[in-house]
Amino acid sequence: MYTDNIWNRVLDKLNFKDKKHDHITKIGEGAWHSVYKLDRIDSDDLVIRIKKKIAYGELQEFDENELITEYEATKAYYEQANKNHQNICPTYFRYFIEPDIVFTAETYMGKGQELALLEQTDGFAYGKKLGQSFNQIQTSKSEIKGFGNLHWNGTYLSGENQQESNKIWENDNNHYLMVLDSLNESRLSFNREIVNRKIKKLIGNRRNCAQTISLVNRDITPENLILHSGRVSIIDPSPKLDFDLKFAAYFVFCYQFLLPSYSNAPRYLHNTYEENKGILGEIAEGFKQGYFYSFSKDEYIVQEKRLMDEYILWMLLETYEHYEILNNTQPSHKVLQQMGSKEVIQNRLDLYLNELEILCSSFNYDT
Ligand SMILES: Nc1ncnc2c1ncn2[C@@H]1O[C@H](COP(=O)(O)OP(=O)(O)O)[C@@H](O)[C@H]1O
Ligand SMILES: [Mg+2]
Known part of the structure; x- marks a missing residue:
């Protein structure tokens, strides 16, 4: 007090x-x-x-x-x-x-409605509004130069990485392949053939579809989005400069999968994400429709596939993060609060590997 x-x-x-x-x-x-x-x-x-x-x-x-x-x-x-x-x-x-x-x-942006009290259709409608808003926020050009985390130099903010954007894009793609290699070399049990075929194909396509660097928000948990009376507000963002579609997919990934999977971490225990899985999924569905609101039905299918490829890449990164924490470091108090005990992290890693394999097999078309 x-x-x-x-x-x-x-x-x-x-x-x-x-x-x-x-x-x-x-x-x-x-x-x-x-x-x-x-x-x-x-x-x-x-x-x-x-x-x-x-x-x-x-x-x-x-x-x-x-x-x-x-x-x-x-x-x-x-x-x-x-x-x-x-x-x-x-x-x-x-x-x-x-x-x-x-x-x-x-x-003051008002008091948000509780997730548990939302109807499925409300969840979808709020998701759609959020998707449209995130699209418009990300597509308008940011005045901040560079890429990555932001830094204040005493006068203005800039991204920590000042390389050419095509070099940054190349490195971003290479990073996923390095992550894949590390998982391949691990003792983890997963179907390497299926996962490798999909990720390599997907990165091959991705290299030809460079995304735009924009001001994105990493902290999009429900506590930082206020939904009420049909309106959406965004508070407490964690901004950085990164690729637009990658971060649209991050929103969908969080609401469809990541948040419920973190329900057993001490930091999120009281948030009841697992119990609200259905409504979080509706928000994710609405978000996709809202984010691609300007596309025709045929174009929507193409864009949604690109977004789902990014979703698979987030699954790959999260899997790797869990693997790395278990292997290389003694988790700090903060990590234990945010992710759970080593046992919880291990169980989540198994869940992610399984999910990665499912995603890589069910999306195994060659376009
Ligand atoms: N501008 C705001 N309008 C309405 N409620 C807010 C506002 N800022 C914060 N809150 C409420 O306080 C809670 C915690 O605030 P937040 O800024 O997210 O804290 P932290 O930085 O510790 O995450 C939010 O989840 C929201 O319920
Ligand atoms: Mg917050």
């Missing part, structure tokens, strides 16, 4: 002198922020997100540049999104960084 003293400072920093009339309630708690709603009389309600000093059981070091990077990236994503879709993200966003308190203030 925060003392009056802290709130005085927060309100003072924000230049809100009429403190007596403001009502502050706690509305949420993510892994990184404690979240409060500030009711205002004459303007929109705001959300104050106070950075936690301890996250995943570890004291967080104060790194000013890292904090600026995080919040400037959020700001850039909000601006990019609102450019195409007014008010899909908070329009007001400010941040304050001092050694003893770090917080952000942003527009």
Whole structure:
């Protein structure tokens, strides 16, 4: 709990002198922020997100540049999104960084409906809206240069990788083949012939269909999407520069498969993704329709296949990540919270390998 003293400072920093009339309630708690709603009389309600000093059981070091990077990236994503879709993200966003308190203030976007209370048709409709919005956000050109994670150099943000885009695309494709080689050389039991034939064919096709680098959002869990009264809002993004279709497929992959499979990790236990698997799947289906809304029926089939190829590649990467964690490192507390114990990780690895094999055999056409 925060003392009056802290709130005085927060309100003072924000230049809100009429403190007596403001009502502050706690509305949420993510892994990184404690979240409060500030009711205002004459303007929109705001959300104050106070950075936690301890996250995943570890004291967080104060790194000013890292904090600026995080919040400037959020700001850039909000601006990019609102450019195409007014008010899909908070329009007001400010941040304050001092050694003893770090917080952000942003527009309150409402209270989302619980997944469990959504009808299948609502899930599909929200997914479709999200698909359309993500498409528009990603297709509008970002002013941030480069590729990969974003960094603040004191003046502006840029991607950590400044290579030519065709070189980046080549490396991206090669990376999947390296991952495949590592799995081939492992002692894991899976049908190498089926998986290799499919992945190699798919990468061969992929090389000829270069994707566009865009500002994408990696943190699209239901806690960061507010669905209510037929509207969708996006909050707390984790932006980076990466390929557009690859990240459209990431959304579908998360909602169709990844989130339910993480239900047994301590971090996600309370999120009931497994119980809400049906509705998450509907959101994924709607997303595909929304993302490719501008295509005719025939073109849609082609695009959906390309997206499902990317989906298979995410399955490959996730499988590899689980394998690597089990083999190379002593999982940190954070990893154990996010992924589960070694036994849970092992079981999930078996599930992923099995799923990878199924995907590679059922999508084994030669186009
Ligand atoms: N702008 C906002 N409008 C409405 N609710 C919000 C807003 N920001 C955060 N919340 C609520 O607080 C929860 C946690 O906030 P979030 O910013 O995602 O924290 P963290 O960075 O720790 O993940 C969200 O899931 C949401 O319920
Ligand atoms: Mg969050």
